[in-house]
Amino acid sequence: MKNYGVVTFQAEDEISAMCSVVGAAFGGALAVTGTSGPGIALKAEAMGLAVMLELPSIIVNVQRGGPSTGLPTKTEQADLFQAIYGRNGECPLPVLAAATPADCFWMALEAARIALQFMTPVMLLSDGYLANGTEPWKVPDIASLPKIDVPYYTHPEKFFPYSRNERLSRPWAIPGTPGLQHRVGGLEKQHLTGNVSYDSNNHEVMVKLRQEKVQGIQNDIPLLQVHGDTEGELLIVGWGSTYGAIATAVEKARQAGKPVSSIHLKYLYPFPKNLGDILSKFNKILVPEMNLGQLKHILQAQYLIPMNGLNKVKGRPFQVHEIVEAIDNALEEKE
């Protein structure tokens, strides 16, 4: 990537890589780091700093079998809880997941857009199956790609580092800009000025603002499309690399006249706005995932709708027939 003018370097460890991302972002870069499994645990501390400093970055997690070193060459989707919740304090950041190898391009672009528009670190989930997979990718027309225009802040009058725009995003004033010298840090910020503040009311205001900002990303992401009928007997809810197996299985079942539909989540935090509505229109919900039920757990907690899981943790992706059988079993249970 060197001749593209991309600055790259290998840090001594995952901690340092994420810290360097924060430093580069302070300097005005859209900085990216990638890792897998335990590396995310090491990056978590500096991801918290990035949330506090409200600087843009992308953290790619190619999930593998865990815990610990686990099955380092095998695929799994068991880092969802860690991605969404795995930091100290109230520390929200958007979490996206690519559905297919080609979709990695589009979701990376989305991660960049969200990071810059909302001044936030974004986690992009992939896994061993996607990382080692291939599929034809229709080369996009570059002119048709969405423009992401985020100007650096340069007005020296009335500059408040932690003022917010309509997206609750703060100004990005980078070193070298005259008159905008300011200091940021991991300590709680005073609303607007960004100065250190131990005020208890201010802390609550800031915790809520950071949460509200990330939740507000809901207004800037596409609504979910249902594959099949928008209401009925059975809905399959998938996320990430299981897309291919689920879509094929659901298509087969539908061709056989079975009352099944599916949705596929690529925005895991926050969820698309219409998710609750869709879930409420089906009698049964089945959530296949390569873990012990992490997405199911989150969906049940958020929408208070009972669901069944189809869970596989063998370091291998789902096969179509496994999902077809699960659809049959779910539909039979009715009788």
Added chain:
Amino acid sequence: MTTQETPRLTPKDYASDQDPRWCPGCGDYSILSQVKKVLANLQVSVENTVFISGIGCSSRFPYYMNAYGIHSIHGRAPAVATGLKVYRPELDVWVITGDGDGLSIGGNHLMHAIRKNVNLNILLFNNRIYGLTKGQVSPTSEAGKKTKSTPFGSVDYPIRPLEFALGAEATFVARSIDVNVKHLAETLEKAAAHKGVSFVEIYQNCNIFNDGAFTYATDRAQKMENVIELEHGKPIRFGKDNNKGIRLNQLSLEIVTLGENGVTETDLLVHDESMAQPTLAFLLSRMHYPEFPEPIGVFRNVEKPSYDRLVHQQIQEAKENLGEGSLEDLFHSGETWVVQP
């Protein structure tokens, strides 16, 4: 180093609007005012200067500077600073750390920032104690030290910051003392001028939790016997009568007295901060009180291309050799084909 013609900046122009939260009498105040003085001497532009710190008393430093700054997380300042400096090599980036922050949790990052020769100015405030958390042993506390965390005395062997930095082949290594303000300012100015990593250990008194740790080096009555001011190209002499010196005896240093046993100035070791090998600097860094007087000043000052410069040089070369990369070409590289309707 970016400079401005007019108006001339004074030390005050480098102060932020925040009041320091250090204890009255802390050595950090002196370091803060010398840094401001040095920046004013160099007429460094405030908007191109960044201070990055970790966690600890010393790490509050960036808040008090009218510059850009990050008060980051424990031990990670060198890593944060590396990211910024590699992306924006034109900025002057200072790292402020302490003995706990830099050498305990942050030892790994400090080592790698130094061995990569990232063009940072790293100031390590060494007070040999954890002050912010109210007095536990730090990695530079002396063996046997009794603290809140070691009521029966510490059984840790301390790490010596300069030996550590030299081991990682720092290209600029120096030591100074918080209250020796003239020497401190001169040392900081040399550190700022050095291209490549500059590592400066500053003896800093924590008057609350480790008061007097460096009295031997600051007390008027003792310091002439206990401190050597290194001068490049000069024989290493010390003592209140300036009649003692350091002689190299095989692979060790020894204290000799001029005029005794036929010792003359020509027998003394001549300091050379520019030696390519860090051996001499390492020997000097091994001189510890009370066995030896402790050297202050510049131990090592050598030129080597900095990491940030090399990274950008490579990008420049790649552009020249391969041509400026185009996204369009990248998209159509590799295995592509056209699907006919």
